[in-house]
Amino acid sequence: MLQVTDLAKYYNGQPVFSGFDLHLPAGRFQVLLGPSGCGKTTLFNTLTGVTFKDAGAITWQGEAVPHLGNLCAYMHQKDLLLPWFSLMDNALLPARTRGGDMAAAQDRAGQLFFRLGLGGYESHRPDQVSGGMRQRCALVRTLMFDRDLILLDEPLSALDAITRQRHQHLLLLLQTEFGKTILMITHDVDEALLLADDIFLLTPMPMTLFRRFSPALPKPRAFDDPKLLHTKAEILDHLEKGGVS
Amino acid sequence: MNRAGFSAAALVCLLLGIWEGAVRIWEIPVFILPPPSQIGWTAIVKAPLILPHAAVTGAEICLGVLLALATAVPLAVAMFAKPMLEKALSPFLVASQAIPVFALAPLLVIWLGYGIASKVFMAWIIIFFPITVSLLQGLKSCDPEYRTLFTLMGSPFFKTLALLYWPWALPQFFAGLRVGVSVATIGAVIGEWVGAQQGLGFLMIQSNARLQTPLVFAAILWLAAMGLFLWGLVGMLEKQIITWKS
Known part of the structure; x- marks a missing residue:
């Protein structure tokens, strides 16, 4: 189980995020959904210790750790x-x-x-x-x-649309077959809906989690599931409003 | 032969033809400027005389290259591993290039004698710099996202060096090595000019003093051929080792 409390990272004095909290239970697939450039990759770099965090605490399996660098596996949009x-x-x-x-x-x-x-x-x-x-x-x-924890940084966004669809179910295997705990960042709403137990919408600069959706549907899911489409409409609605305010 | 190769060959033939024609029409004395035909002929018939000298110069260059590799590679890796070291050493490296080798040659002969050592050292000074700089640049050009991957794998520095940095830097390392071997002749020959008992540089000075100009040119021709041969050898080695497309 991963617990992130009050995490902060500043860039040139501006907060990329501050007071950032995240709770990821073991075996769960959580997705952070937000536009490109909202600080998602900075969040991952801070979590993995590639850049230093400016404040906050990270707890893994009940133990405080400086970062997740030697506890997680990492998959990037580039292979x-x-x-x-x-x-x-x-x-x-x-x-x-x-x-x-x-x-x-x-x-x-x-x-x-x-x-x-x-x-x-x-x-x-x-x-x-x-x-x-x-x-x-x-x-x-x-x-x-x-490693039990896997961070996915837009792992399929470099693939073309057809190839991407075929690979989404493979990402699901990480959870269903290999029992991994997964935190993924993406800007692809459909991908989030297909895979996630929890979807967090992100606001940019400073990045905060402003809305949570937990589509309680069994996996694998179908794109055209009415419940999923309903959630999708809600998410798109929120993203639009989030962009305006 | 491809088009570019053909045009290059044609250009060389044209220039040699003009040279040959000019020397014959204006009857320029051979000791001032021999015609290319005579230079080529001398290079071949005087081979028994030239070869031992060429072997000495070749040995000096090869030893210089090996010495340069043995020192430049560890230094570049150390400077890459410790950026403080790079900051501290780079002014000296640049300064070492600002001193003309010509200025050092007489001193080196005083210190290391008339034998092969002073020439090897001269060649080493010249080759060392391009290899160090290009290898260091190659190591530093590694994509930070790959570094992150290796950091997260918990890879220790020397494993990352062997698996990631070194192969990544190989193309630039070979570029530096190619420059190095092609300028190495300069160091060896200057060393021989200043003081030696054998070598192509020694042969050139001797023949020059006796106005045996065709032999001077023949020695230059052999020197150029050796440089080209080494250049080609490094190119072949590079093709054997770098089999992937980056």
Whole structure:
């Protein structure tokens, strides 16, 4: 369980966010929904310790921690695969940097390749496969971190619309099959509705959570579920108002 | 041969033709300017004389390159790892380039003698800088998002260096190495001019004093060929190692 209290980050004296609170129970899929440039990536960088927080407390599993850098796995909209390594070597990076039983890691990665439809492509280089396959390889790498908490930073926004739809259900596997706790940021309303247990709408500069939606629908969900469409209309309505005020 | 290669070859032939023609029409004495045909002929028939000298100069250059690699790579990595070190050392690096090698050559001969050591050191001074600077730039050009990924994986510096920074910097490292090997001849030859008993620079000075101008040009031709060969060798090595598209 992740608890963020009173987190603040200033940039040139201006708060990107301050007094930011978040409560993420174990096993839950939460989505922060907001326009580009509202400080979502700064929030993730602050949570992971890439930049220092200016105030606030982060608690993970009941223990206060300085940041989540060595507790979470991170997936970015860029696949961040290394072009000089095969897909398999890329997926094994977390195991290689950590050290330890490489044979076991290779077995595990092999199974994940198969599960995510990458079987047979283990020795391909990233430039030899499609963007969707690269992002799936990044997903395998994310799972190979072996961490319970996963931060997703617009993980599918670099993919074209058709490929993105096919990959949304794979993100859902992180929760349903691998039991991860997930915090995702996105500006894609449909993606949020399909995947999230809780959706938080964000206001920009300073960033605050101003409205929460918790669509209590079983997953996988359908785009055209009337309840979902109803929530969508509500969210779009709020986003519009939020933009005006 | 492709079009660009063909036009380059045609241009070279044209210039050599003008040279050859001018020397013959105005009957320029051979000791002032020999025609290219005679230079080429001398380079071939005098090969038994030139080769041992070329071997010495080649050895000086190669040792200089190896010495430069052995020092430039650790220094660039250290400066990359500790930005304080970079700030402290970069003025000295730049200053070292502001001193002409010509000015150092006589001193180096005093310190290191007439043998191969002073020439290797000269070559080292010249090659060291482009390799260090380009490798450092290459390491620093690494995308911060990749760094973040490795930070979150908890990767220690030397693992990140081996898996991420070093391969990332390789193209720029090779660019620096190519510049290095092609200017390395300058260092070696200047060292030989100042004081030596063998080497292409020594041969040039000797032949120059005896007005054996064709031999001077032949030595220059061999020197240029060696530079081109090293350039090509580094290019081949680069193609073998960098097999990915960035």
